[in-house]
Amino acid sequence: MIIQLDMQSDVPIYTQLMNQIIEGIARGDLKLGEALPSVRGLASDIGVNLHTVNKAYNLLKQEGFIQIHRQKGVVIQPDAMPLVTPEYELKQHNQLRPIIAEAICRGMTKEQLLQVTEQIHKEIMHNEKGNA
Amino acid sequence: MIIQLDMQSDVPIYTQLMNQIIEGIARGDLKLGEALPSVRGLASDIGVNLHTVNKAYNLLKQEGFIQIHRQKGVVIQPDAMPLVTPEYELKQHNQLRPIIAEAICRGMTKEQLLQVTEQIHKEIMHNEKGNA
DNA sequence: TATCTGTTATATTTGTATTATAACAGATGC
DNA sequence: GCATCTGTTATAATACAAATATAACAGATA
Structure with a gap:
């Protein structure tokens, strides 16, 4: 999936990242269980710091959209998306x-x-x- | 109109102020041409600094929702609301x-x-x- | 003249966003 | 076993935004 960032936007980079991943899931570009790039890989790809990607990933994990496995990597939540609470x-x-x-x-x-x-x-x- | 602020929110105070004034206009609590409290008066009422109110007022003016008269005070845009541009x-x-x-x-x-x-x-x- | 407007100017404090390095711990591949 | 890949943690520095604190200015009004 292609990530498009607007560095001039007042929306924080980590928020833009979260939004694009969530929309990627919504539109079906990202399937359940699908692997996401590593924090270092994605950071390097889009030209930002690894901590910026890490922050987005951790917030997505906190909300239940992805799983983070310590030595395997990051995957879209394989079981089911978080529901309407x-x-x-x-x-x-x-x-x-x-x-x-x-x-x-x-x-x-x-x-x-x-x-x-x-x-x-x-x-x-x-x-x-x-x-x- | 009663202003309700959430000091624990991550939404900036000046944004909450803008939102509440806009909703006040939308629901008809604030009529076109109606006077708003002075920056010092409102700031004192809700317990924030005058610059915080001033920032909200100036952004609302910039978007066309209110008029600011230098020695008279602040009023809701009397003619017509900004349109869908x-x-x-x-x-x-x-x-x-x-x-x-x-x-x-x-x-x-x-x-x-x-x-x-x-x-x-x-x-x-x-x-x-x-x-x- | 005192008092009310919004405006402008500084300065300070606090928190967030972002980057830069570096190191750690566990898993994998050769 | 060693290099390499994960995410994680720690520390520091920079930059900016949000909010506050004072103070003064300029024009209008009672």
């Missing part, structure tokens, strides 16, 4: 709320908002690899 | 994308996602003041 629902709510509030201020209708959501959902799901 | 659409897209990707990973269906969006939209719009 009450804590996650709360986090998601707090993330969405200010975005939706601003959309309302700017005059977007509920229908337009739902359409944008549906559009992004489609963008993520519609990969070319035939995710069947 | 291409830049805003891009920003919104970049904000929503990782949230939706994680939801997909955790097994939420598109319908569940739309339902959550609709629910939050309702929460914001359904105030008790009869926003007619």
Whole structure:
């Protein structure tokens, strides 16, 4: 999977890394159980420090998206993805709320908002690899 | 309008302030042209430094949500809210994308996602003041 | 004139993000 | 057994953002 970083973004590199790996899983580019590059390998590939990659990996592990085996390496969680917990629902709510509030201020209708959501959902799901 | 801050949150205070004012506008608690407290007054009320409030106000002004008159004070934009510009659409897209990707990973269906969006939209719009 | 606005200027403290090295401990391959 | 690969831990340095603390300035108003 190709990682694209924006070094000018105000989003931290380790967050961008997390987001791209999560989207990679969502779109099926990264299969359950699939191996990820080593911290040193990925850091070298994308030109950042190994600790930056390590931080992203450890946060992903903490949230249950990947497994880290001390002398084997890093793999996408092989069994099943983390589920929709009450804590996650709360986090998601707090993330969405200010975005939706601003959309309302700017005059977007509920229908337009739902359409944008549906559009992004489609963008993520519609990969070319035939995710069947 | 009552401002509720979470000092333990990792969301910066000035961002929480911006979000609450924007949501206040969205739900109709803050009317167009309505006066906001002075930087010193609000800072004192919520127990933060005047520069923290000033930063929030200036960012809100920069995005077109409020007007700042040098010797009069701060008011909600009296004419009209900022509209849906291409830049805003891009920003919104970049904000929503990782949230939706994680939801997909955790097994939420598109319908569940739309339902959550609709629910939050309702929460914001359904105030008790009869926003007619 | 005193008092209220926002504004500007410094300085300090605190925490995060990122990089740079280095070393450690366990597993693997030759 | 030794070199090499894992992730892990430790330490330090740099850079920046968030927040606070004071202080002063300039224009408007009562």
